[in-house]
Amino acid sequence: MGNPFDSEQVHKEIKEALLKNDQALAVAKINEYFDQQKNVPLNIAITGESGSGKSTFVNAFRGIDNRDEKAAPTGTTETTMEVNPYPHPNHPNVTFWDLPGICTTKFPADKYMKHVGFEKFDFFIIVSSDRFKENDVRLAKEIQRMKKKFYFVRSKIDNSMRDEERTQRDFNKERSLKKIKDNCLQEQGLKSPQVFLVSSFDLQLYDFHLLEETLERELPEHKRDAFLLFIQKNTKYFATLSSAVAGVLIPGLSIAVDIGLLVGVVKQYVYKFGLDIKSLQSLANRAGVPLKELKEATISPLTATQVTPPIVMKVFAQSPNQITLKAVEEGTRFIPVFGIPTAMALSYITTYRGLNTFLDMLAEDAHRVFKKAMGGSSFKTEAFVHE
Structure with missing residues (x-):
């Protein structure tokens, strides 16, 4: 029952893509990172x-x-x-x-x-x-x-x-x-x-x-709970990546990287919890419940939609504290001696909190959708969390 999140090569490639501000490559590598862990036990x-x-x-x-x-x-x-x-x-x-x-x-x-x-x-x-x-x-x-x-x-x-x-x-x-x-x-x-x-x-x-x-x-649902616990234990890894990038003295890089990082990870959260439109339609068919009813059971704007930088930032911006911390981080990086360590710490905190907020929100939606689907008399059991 060891931690399967130990692919150092993929870790390295994600970090390099983020440092180059190559968001497309970073998202691809994050997808690869999650795919390697598809068989969460x-x-x-x-x-x-x-x-x-x-x-x-x-x-x-x-x-x-x-x-x-x-x-x-x-x-x-x-x-x-x-x-x-x-x-x-x-x-x-x-x-x-x-x-x-x-x-x-x-x-x-x-x-x-x-x-x-x-x-x-x-x-x-x-x-x-x-x-x-x-x-x-x-x-x-x-x-x-x-x-x-x-x-x-x-x-x-x-x-x-x-x-x-x-x-x-x-x-x-x-x-x-x-x-x-x-x-x-x-x-x-x-x-x-x-x-x-x-x-x-x-x-x-x-x-x-x-x-x-x-x-x-x-x-x-038990698999969903196991996946949630599994991801919670590894959220710190993504926050550490954000912190590392915050130490690079390039204006705007940290914010750009964090947006790319959040989008890549949140896309995987949505998919792994079966909250993308294709998965919801499949669940609706198996459960005998209209897709519209499954959608109505959700509360997150990230569910059943395309996860893009604007929508991620819209949800992120709903927490004033997060925005304030991010602004302070960007401003402190260029202060001599103490600026970089402070910026790295703030970047870690904002990314960690942000990912946990997204995770909690989507886990709640997954629970709501599952309960709604269970009300269907013809429900056929298949993996609710993607394997």
Whole structure:
């Protein structure tokens, strides 16, 4: 799960194009830069307490018998001692990670997050064979702190139902299932994710197929979230490029370069989030929703239009602070001794803030469009974020 943004040659070529004020070449190189990272992975962690049936669940989801040589090891004792990857059966860029159980001798609860590299994962499935316990709450709160999402899977539900039937005088299957699902999270005061009741040995029963369908349907949005986090981590790179150019004593160069840089990056944001007109039309066709309705769900002037310097600068200019900082930067570069360092710092700040503003705006539009499309009854799942 290393950072794939490490193409030094492309980095160098982008910088050279910017320094020459060759905006067309810079945009082309920025496109190349993003194309090299087109397969942004989605890493789904399967976590929970030891003995909750995590590995069996991973095997069931992959359609593999526990005895298969490619299966995740299972057993009555803790068998998962390392963080192990298993490919999604239908999506090559999606990986399930079978995590060791929390609160074992090797992975005590207070050190678990660090030991398994919890922050590296994009999405989580918390598996529990019983009530939502203290350690499950710990996991859920950490996931929410990271502003990521998760499903809660109550495993071995067949055992729970047998216990219910033996102990209840007026046993009712549907009522018992609803009670179990409703009680999973609400007592802990957490913002409830989706809850699924499953038996990994009786896949046709309970919510297993609903879980499969839900993950498949929501996979585009999970990929969008992963892409957003991925890009956020690399925004500083583009800001650093802007800062480097600000140190060159050529009047107007920094502003010209920043416009070219912003246009090139924002074009990729729009495309990667599926907000260009071609992608929106394709989504409208798949979802059975009129293109006009998808457009009406958006708020950014950058969506469903050609991204040009004037429109980028129009959005950029909506923040007076950004314009002020840019003007101060241009004026300070020629002040002896302190001018260049100050200009470089200001250029970094304005570009970093500007890109984050564009990113937040377009991510919000992507979310709005996805939700609108999901309202269509004939929605067919395909990648919402371009791969």
